[in-house]
Amino acid sequence: MGFSLFSTKNRIINLVLNDHSIRFLELKQSTPPTAQKWRERFLPPGIIVDGKIVDIDSLSNILEQCIEEWKIQRRSIRFIVPDPLVIIRKVSIPADIQEDEIKGYLYLELGSTIHLPFEEPVFDYHLLKNNGKTQDILLFAAPEQFVMEYAELFTSLKLNPVAADISPLSLYRLYHQLEKSNDKEILFTVQFDLTSVNLCIFEGSVPMVMRHFSLPFNIEDWEYNQGLSGLVEFTYIGASEELVLHFEDIFREINKLVDYYRFSLSNEKLDVTKFLVNGDHPMLIAIYDEMIERLEVPVEMLALTSDEKGKASVPSSLLIPLGLALKEVQ
Numbered sequence: 001m002g003f004s005l006f007s008t009k010n011r012i013i014n015l016v017l018n019d020h021s022i023r024f025l026e027l028k029q030s031t032p033p034t035a036q037k038w039r040e041r042f043l044p045p046g047i048i049v050d051g052k053i054v055d056i057d058s059l060s061n062i063l064e065q066c067i068e069e070w071k072i073q074r075r076s077i078r079f080i081v082p083d084p085l086v087i088i089r090k091v092s093i094p095a096d097i098q099e100d101e102i103k104g105y106l107y108l109e110l111g112s113t114i115h116l117p118f119e120e121p122v123f124d125y126h127l128l129k130n131n132g133k134t135q136d137i138l139l140f141a142a143p144e145q146f147v148m149e150y151a152e153l154f155t156s157l158k159l160n161p162v163a164a165d166i167s168p169l170s171l172y173r174l175y176h177q178l179e180k181s182n183d184k185e186i187l188f189t190v191q192f193d194l195t196s197v198n199l200c201i202f203e204g205s206v207p208m209v210m211r212h213f214s215l216p217f218n219i220e221d222w223e224y225n226q227g228l229s230g231l232v233e234f235t236y237i238g239a240s241e242e243l244v245l246h247f248e249d250i251f252r253e254i255n256k257l258v259d260y261y262r263f264s265l266s267n268e269k270l271d272v273t274k275f276l277v278n279g280d281h282p283m284l285i286a287i288y289d290e291m292i293e294r295l296e297v298p299v300e301m302l303a304l305t306s307d308e309k310g311k312a313s314v315p316s317s318l319l320i321p322l323g324l325a326l327k328e329v330q
Helices: 056-070 099-109 144-156 167-177 240-265 284-294 316-325
Strands: 012-018 021-030 033-042 076-080 087-094 121-130 134-143 160-165 186-192 196-203 206-214 222-226 232-236 274-278 299-301 312-314
Touching: 012 316, 021 056, 021 316, 033 056, 033 232, 033 312, 033 316, 056 144, 076 144, 076 316, 087 099, 087 206, 099 121, 121 144, 134 144, 134 206, 144 160, 160 167, 167 186, 167 196, 167 206, 167 274, 167 316, 186 240, 186 284, 196 240, 206 240, 240 284, 274 284, 274 316, 284 299, 312 316
Parallel strands: 012 076, 076 160, 186 274, 274 299
Antiparallel strands: 012 021, 021 033, 087 134, 121 134, 186 196, 196 206, 222 232
């Protein structure tokens, strides 16, 4: 699963851009997953907003500086399609449509019997149940215009985009590579970042539903600096009550999505069996502890440790690009 827009081979690097950062990671080995090097650059507010490039000149200039500083000129890249652009939707099609005809059928039906909140999508699909009359599929879609803006920007800077993916699949790929996955579990992933939260529920390895929420972000409420690890380190200096209110809103959304999955998607046959927490929010540990207190289902924080003391070998904020690095290029 993913967006099959590109094809080529090469030594590939992995880029993740969101509303507040550009991250780069290069994989050293996949078993166990080990990063060779990484870097991060803070993006000032207003350059990317809700996953869409708003100020392409500023982004191009910053990205050009990063490419030179990180010495990644003319490299092949994988990148993450920003979460706010992605839709995951379950649809039914006639069962007699052959597998090699499905993509063509979807192209014909998009906009008529299959409705998305944007025109001209780039999409992929995953086969679900076939009851003899209808074939259920899971449709992954994003507006081609905005996805191609990223691809064309990379190309203009002499990078070579070879694959695009979505963040929940990258996180699950790493989770599976670490041999933590279970085909029978219902996994609820919570990606808690500085400016947004992404929620996704998996049945086995299949992401059945995803919801994305922006977090209010006022740069004046934060102090930040480039840390020795190559990542940007944030410290909150604003009113703590504001953060608590934002967190409460997200906890309500988590409960609403659990109920939606239980009662609407699974018809009370299945329920969430585990929460997996990840992200770059500076208060992620406190959020994780609060989830353990509030939720009856086990909560786990995905982490890579390098020694018996439990020291993280890769920071939590880089687990998405690390999972992206494990994606095979077709």
